[in-house]
Each structure stands twice: as structure tokens, then as C-alpha cells.
Amino acid sequence: MKAALGVIAVILILALLVGGTYAGRRNEMVRLNEQIKSNWAQVDVVLQRRADLIPNLVATVQGFAAHEQTVFDDIAKARTQYMNAQTPADKIAASNQIAPLVQKILLLKEDYPQLKSNENFLRLQDELAGTENRIAVERKRYNDSIMEYNTYIGLFPNNIFAGWAGFKRNNDYFQAPEASREVPKVQFPAAKP
Numbered sequence: 001m002k003a004a005l006g007v008i009a010v011i012l013i014l015a016l017l018v019g020g021t022y023a024g025r026r027n028e029m030v031r032l033n034e035q036i037k038s039n040w041a042q043v044d045v046v047l048q049r050r051a052d053l054i055p056n057l058v059a060t061v062q063g064f065a066a067h068e069q070t071v072f073d074d075i076a077k078a079r080t081q082y083m084n085a086q087t088p089a090d091k092i093a094a095s096n097q098i099a100p101l102v103q104k105i106l107l108l109k110e111d112y113p114q115l116k117s118n119e120n121f122l123r124l125q126d127e128l129a130g131t132e133n134r135i136a137v138e139r140k141r142y143n144d145s146i147m148e149y150n151t152y153i154g155l156f157p158n159n160i161f162a163g164w165a166g167f168k169r170n171n172d173y174f175q176a177p178e179a180s181r182e183v184p185k186v187q188f189p190a191a192k193p
Helices: 002-062 069-084 088-111 119-154 158-165
Strands: none
Touching: 002 069, 002 088, 002 119, 002 158, 069 088, 088 119, 119 158
């Protein structure tokens, strides 16, 4: 009888230890997952800010560069795709299409010297540059939180508890789009003799 009670006590102690460990680890996984959602919300805010600035910048540039219609059409399509995206992965893909198009608009100022001195263009360009910096910071925070979460749920014994609780790896990292890996081409106007 004493032996049976001892075995039951040991089983209860082990169950309490495993249950307590499981609860603690699960709570940490929930915290890390919520941190990812919070960081994504910040990324989404700055991406939305960029999407909202782009039509103003386009309108300013269109007055000077009416024949650059394909660039404007591409930007409108990419912005619409971003606005209609529902998941972080879709928004990341749409955002990666917008970035090189914004660079094309900013490069138009080289072809239109009067655009360089336009006050609206300069103000919007500065706002867009600040927004791009915010995007970079928020993307890094978001990627760091995904890395922390993925590392935590991948470590032993967390991986066992993650499987029990239904936590899965998150691979919605921001990555540099292929277009950003290309070396920019800088062309100077030919010198006049």
C-alpha cells in the first residue's frame, strides 16, 4: 500500500512538473507570437503611410513628366495590390513591388530639372525618404521577432510543447526583393563642348 502511494505521489509530482513546464513554455510562445503580430502591425502602419504618400508624389511628378505613363500605371497597380493584400505574406510581396517603382519616380527628377526645385516634390521626397527609413527599422524589428519566436519553438523541449500546443514555424520574413540586388546605373549627361 505504501509503495502504491509512493508511486502515485511520484507520478503526481512528475505530472505537475511537466504540466507547469508546459504552461510556462506555452505562455512564452503566446507572448512571442503576439510580439510578432504587434511588430507586423507597426510594419503595416509604415507601409500604409508609404502607400498613402505615393499618389501625392505621383500627382506632383505627373505634371512635369506626362509621358512617363507606364511608371505611373505600374505604381498604381502595385499600390492597389498592396491595398487589397490580406495576409502579411501578400503585403510583403506587394511592398517588394512598390519599392523599385518609388525609386524610378525619384530618379525622374534627373530628367526633369524643374522638378528638383518644386517645393511639393521636395517635401514629398523627404517624407518618403523618412518613411522608407521607418520601414527599414520596423522590418528589422518584425524579422527579429520572427527569428526569436522560431528559435524558441525550435529548441528542445520547447519543440515538443509547441507541437502539443499547435505552434508552428513562421516564415513570413521580409527579404530584399530581387530588384534591389541589382547595381543601380548612374548616367551623367554628356559634357557640352
